[in-house]
Amino acid sequence: MPQPEKQSGNATLFIAGKSWLHRLHPFNKLLYILLTGVIIYAGPKGWPVEVFLITLNGIMALTGGVFTAAWRLLWRSLLPLTLFMITIHGFLHADNRIILFSFGRLHFYQEGFVFAINVLLQLNAVLTASLLFVFCTHPADLISAISQAGWPPSLAYLLSSPLLLLPLMHTRIRTIQAAQRSRGLDSEGNFFKRFLALFPLVTPLVLGALVEMEQRSIALEIRGFNAPGPTTSWRTIADSTGQQAARWTMFFLIILLIIGRIFR
Amino acid sequence: MQIRLENIIFRYSAGVPVLNDISLDIKKGERVALIGHNGSGKTTLAKHLNGLLRPAAGTIRIDGRKTDTESVARLSGIVALLFQNPDDMIAKRRVWDEVAFGPKNLAYPEGRIKILVAESLALFELLPLQDCNPYDLGYSERKRVALASIIAMDTPILVLDEPTAGMDPREIVLLTGALEKLREDYKTVIIISHDMDFIAELVPRVICLAGGKKRFDGLVRQAFQDQSLLAVCGLLQPQIVRLSTYFRQTEPALTPVEFLENWQRRAK
Numbered sequence: 272m273p274q275p276e277k278q279s280g281n282a283t284l285f286i287a288g289k290s291w292l293h294r295l296h297p298f299n300k301l302l303y304i305l306l307t308g309v310i311i312y313a314g315p316k317g318w319p320v321e322v323f324l325i326t327l328n329g330i331m332a333l334t335g336g337v338f339t340a341a342w343r344l345l346w347r348s349l350l351p352l353t354l355f356m357i358t359i360h361g362f363l364h365a366d367n368r369i370i371l372f373s374f375g376r377l378h379f380y381q382e383g384f385v386f387a388i389n390v391l392l393q394l395n396a397v398l399t400a401s402l403l404f405v406f407c408t409h410p411a412d413l414i415s416a417i418s419q420a421g422w423p424p425s426l427a428y429l430l431s432s433p434l435l436l437l438p439l440m441h442t443r444i445r446t447i448q449a450a451q452r453s454r455g456l457d458s459e460g461n462f463f464k465r466f467l468a469l470f471p472l473v474t475p476l477v478l479g480a481l482v483e484m485e486q487r488s489i490a491l492e493i494r495g496f497n498a499p500g501p502t503t504s505w506r507t508i509a510d511s512t513g514q515q516a517a518r519w520t521m522f523f524l525i526i527l528l529i530i531g532r533i534f535r
Numbered sequence: 536m537q538i539r540l541e542n543i544i545f546r547y548s549a550g551v552p553v554l555n556d557i558s559l560d561i562k563k564g565e566r567v568a569l570i571g572h573n574g575s576g577k578t579t580l581a582k583h584l585n586g587l588l589r590p591a592a593g594t595i596r597i598d599g600r601k602t603d604t605e606s607v608a609r610l611s612g613i614v615a616l617l618f619q620n621p622d623d624m625i626a627k628r629r630v631w632d633e634v635a636f637g638p639k640n641l642a643y644p645e646g647r648i649k650i651l652v653a654e655s656l657a658l659f660e661l662l663p664l665q666d667c668n669p670y671d672l673g674y675s676e677r678k679r680v681a682l683a684s685i686i687a688m689d690t691p692i693l694v695l696d697e698p699t700a701g702m703d704p705r706e707i708v709l710l711t712g713a714l715e716k717l718r719e720d721y722k723t724v725i726i727i728s729h730d731m732d733f734i735a736e737l738v739p740r741v742i743c744l745a746g747g748k749k750r751f752d753g754l755v756r757q758a759f760q761d762q763s764l765l766a767v768c769g770l771l772q773p774q775i776v777r778l779s780t781y782f783r784q785t786e787p788a789l790t791p792v793e794f795l796e797n798w799q800r801r802a803k
Contacts (some may be wrong), residue, residue, distance in 0.1 A: 443623075449587050450623040453616040454688065455640030457608040471626035471636070478670055479622055 283434055284344075284405045292335030292407040296514050297416040300404040302521040307400040309525045311393045313532035321392035328399035337406040341399065349398070353391055360387040410434035415506040424502060428491075440480065447475045536563055536598045536613065536691040536723060538584065543593035545579060553579050554590070555747040563691070564721040566714070568734045568755070571744035572769030577727045578619070580744070581694045584725070585614040597692070612641050615690040619697045621674070621681035630656070630672075630680055631665040637688040647689075655687035658713045659706075675702050679709070686713060692723045699730045711737060735759060735773040735789040743768045760787060 292300075307324055314320060332338040361371075364383030371379050410431050417427035451471050457464055538561040545554040554576050561567055569577045582588040583595060586607045595602045597613055615637070618624050627633040634655055638648045656662045659679040664672065669680050678701055685693060699707055714737060717724050728734055734741065734755065741758045743751040745768045751758055758764060759776045772780070779788040779797065788794035 446618070446620075446623045447626075449582070450618045451626065452607040453585055453587065453611055453618070454624070454637040454684070455608055455611040457606075457640070474626045474628070475622055475624070482622075 283410055283437060284402075285409050286337055286340055286406050287409075288336050288407065290335040290337075290407070292331060292337070292403060294509060295407070296508060296510050296518070297404075297408050297413045298420070299514055299518055299521070300408055302518055302525070304397070304400045304404055306521045306525055308397050309528045311396055313528045318389060318392060321389070321396050324396040325392065325399060328396065328403060331403055332399070332406075335403065335407055337403070340406060341402045344402065345395070345398065349391065349395065352394075353387075356387040356391060357384060360384065411506060412508055415504050416508045418502065419504055419508055424496065428496075436480075439483075440476075443479060444472065444476060447472050447479075450475075537561065537596075538692065538723065539596040539599075540583075541594045541596075543580070543583060543590045543595065545583065545588060545590050551747075552591075553747050554583075557593075557744075557747075557749050559742060559749065559752060561723060561725065563723055564718070565740065566718065566724045566726070566738050568738040568741045569725060569727045569744065570729075570731075570734065570741055570758075570768065570770060571750075575744040575768070576747040577744055578696055581616060581696055581725065581727060584610075584692070584694055585616050586610045587616075608640070611637070611688070611690075613690055614692040614694060615685045615688045617681060617685045617693070617695045617698060619700065621677040624681050624684065625669045625677060628668050629665070630661060630667050630669055633669050633680055634661075634684040634687045637684055641688060643689075651687045651689050655683040658686065658716060659683045659709050675706055678702060679706060682710065682713065686717070690722075692725070693717065694725045694727070696727045697729070698726060699728060699733050707733065731759075731771060731773040732775065735776060743770070745769070756787065756789060759789070 307328075310320065310324065329338070332341045360383035361379045362377065362383065364380065364386055366382045366386070367378075367380030369381040371381050371384065373379065413434075414427040414431045417430065418424050451468070456468050456471060538559075540557055540559050543554050543557040544552050546552045557576075557580065569580065571577055579588060583590060584597075586602060586605055589603060597610075602610060625633055627636055631652060634652045635648055638651050643651070653662070656665055659682060661676075661679055661683055664676065669677055672680065678698075682695070682698060685695070698710055702710065714724060726734070726738060738755055740753065741751070741755045742749060743758060743764060750767055751761070751764050759772050765772065773789070775789065775791055775794055776787045779794055782798075784794070784797040784801070786797065788797050
């Protein structure tokens with residue numbers, strides 16, 4: 272079947288909404304990801320902690336209105352990994368002792384299975400925390416938060432430009448693809464044909480991106496991007512004493528967990 | 536090749552249609568202009584002709600054959616489409632290779648490719664630049680490369696989206712020459728443009744779109760005399776038509792030559 276030209280969608284994962292999770296300060300969400308990661312790798316071990324974190328993230332996603340989207344992305348990315356990990360470790364893990372079941376001479380072991388499940392739970396906990404951030408934080412809010420915190424705007428730009436450029440690149444790829452298909456480039460059909468069809472896209476895309484980057488930096492420069500003195504921000508990110516307290520609490524917890532891990 | 540569009544409806548997403556019930560017939564060898572304000576649906580309509588977009592309802596026939604099951608790659612041998620921005624098209628490191636890209640994709644024999652490329656390069660005075668990297672050239676030169684690469688595909692139908700944008704008067708004369716050559720070869724040419732002076736001089740028939748609907752389909756002279764149509768379509772009369780109207784010439788001139796002829800006739 273011929274493929275009609277698709278229209279570009281939003282290439283960031285942000286889902287518009289007005290929930291408490293959307294309103295939460297971006298730094299709090301970022302620190303929460305870091306805290307989850309540190310708890311997993313430096314905190315108390317065992318599946319109850321991981322299950323608790325996943326459940327907590329699930330409840331947050333539910334109240335933030337992004338549960339369905341998170342679930343859809345999660346199972347798509349984790350299912351292949353789950354099948355792969357369980358098979359590999361169940362059959363081949365170095366500590367395998369207790370046989371759960373056998374296919375002829377092939378044995379599936381308990382230790383490998385438990386190990387795979389544990390790693391998957393850990394991954395799931397960090398991934399769900401990250402999804403809460405990417406689904407509920409507009410890239411522009413992150414930039415505003417960074418510049419409001421008094422960090423140099425160039426840092427905010429450096430961090431966020433890939434996110435903001437993604438939708439533009441996405442649109443450009445579609446246009447270039449359409450232009451090349453109009454000139455008889457067969458990008459439909461088998462894998463090999465599609466692979467070959469990628470090459471003529473590269474030159475216009477890369478050169479276009481370079482030209483765009485140069486023009487963007489000039490445009491920013493002539494509009495006073497590097498002007499000395501504090502800048503005003505159009506978007507203001509709501510913050511509160513409570514949120515600040517939560518940030519500091521998370522920060523100290525992270526430090527404590529790391530210190531605890533070092534001296535354990 | 537004859538193009539027939541019947542009741543074409545298209546929307547990008549659920550909501551207001553971008554093309555609303557468009558029907559039109561274009562005969563083989565005809566030169567037609569698609570005009571209208573930005574966002575009126577001109578480019579969207581053009582992308583339907585080579586299958587880049589598919590209508591939600593309605594049919595497109597080229598030479599009586601429905602195109603809805605044909606792939607873009609196959610249709611590209613029948614309809615060549617010039618994109619507004621040459622940089623979306625240019626993919627090769629040599630001007631010659633760039634112009635040969637389309638004919639090679641269409642699997643023309645080597646001898647034919649050489650002739651087509653040489654002819655197209657000559658039309659736009661690009662032969663001395665044939666070994667240059669297109670990205671070392673200026674914007675309007677790249678635009679000429681893009682035009683040459685579309686003409687080299689030797690398709691019976693050509694759709695040119697804003698062919699004059701960014702070109703200087705000398706380059707527009709080259710384009711005019713190329714259009715004459717296409718007329719001699721009996722090719723159908725559809726031009727999308729905001730350059731009303733260019734259209735008044737070179738295109739006998741115009742189709743005006745506004746808000747995704749066809750508002751007018753007829754002679755260019757009629758379109759430029761209809762003030763309410765021009766207002767609806769967000770268009771301005773060409774300068775020569777305005778001058779001609781100012782001097783109350785009975786038949787508004789479309790070209791400077793016509794203007795002078797009207798002037799001399801009245802003087803007698």
